Amino acid sequence: MKFFLFILILVSSIANANEFKYLQSESYWTVRPSVFVCSDTNINIDLVKEAIKFWIDNGFNIDPNPSYKDCDRPISFGQITIDYFEEGDNPKNLNGRTREWSYIGKNELLEVEIKIKPSLENEIDLIKHELGHALGLDDDRTGKAVVMRHARNY
Numbered sequence: 001m002k003f004f005l006f007i008l009i010l011v012s013s014i015a016n017a018n019e020f021k022y023l024q025s026e027s028y029w030t031v032r033p034s035v036f037v038c039s040d041t042n043i044n045i046d047l048v049k050e051a052i053k054f055w056i057d058n059g060f061n062i063d064p065n066p067s068y069k070d071c072d073r074p075i076s077f078g079q080i081t082i083d084y085f086e087e088g089d090n091p092k093n094l095n096g097r098t099r100e101w102s103y104i105g106k107n108e109l110l111e112v113e114i115k116i117k118p119s120l121e122n123e124i125d126l127i128k129h130e131l132g133h134a135l136g137l138d139d140d141r142t143g144k145a146v147v148m149r150h151a152r153n154y
């Protein structure tokens, strides 16, 4: 596995949030993904747009303009959707979770689903963090980090 250390330093408005460190995972996009916010949430699309801009400024290829969509319909190829956790779908009480879909045995990302806690919908660092995962970055769990990975349970 080819390791590529990607280091982000965020000036964070979240108490106790630290510098983020990521490792490149084996997942990657072969198309430029677009971001969709489920229309039955109160997630602020301008906040999502700002989070996307952060990743574009860090060299990632992603559609700069998020839009709302009806998430009762199945997600489709090339989309990153952001939704709330559903009742009972967050037993570990995570702040956010990102799930990726690929063909079995392949690393190309097809679709990504981000779920966040409704109470944290205005925390841009959470959205940035989960978008990092949606772009194929993993949390650095090597324990070699000079600074803490991140204090929050993202």
Ligand SMILES: [Zn+2]
Pocket (backbone or CB within 6 Å): 129, 133, 139, 154
């Ligand atoms: Zn994470």
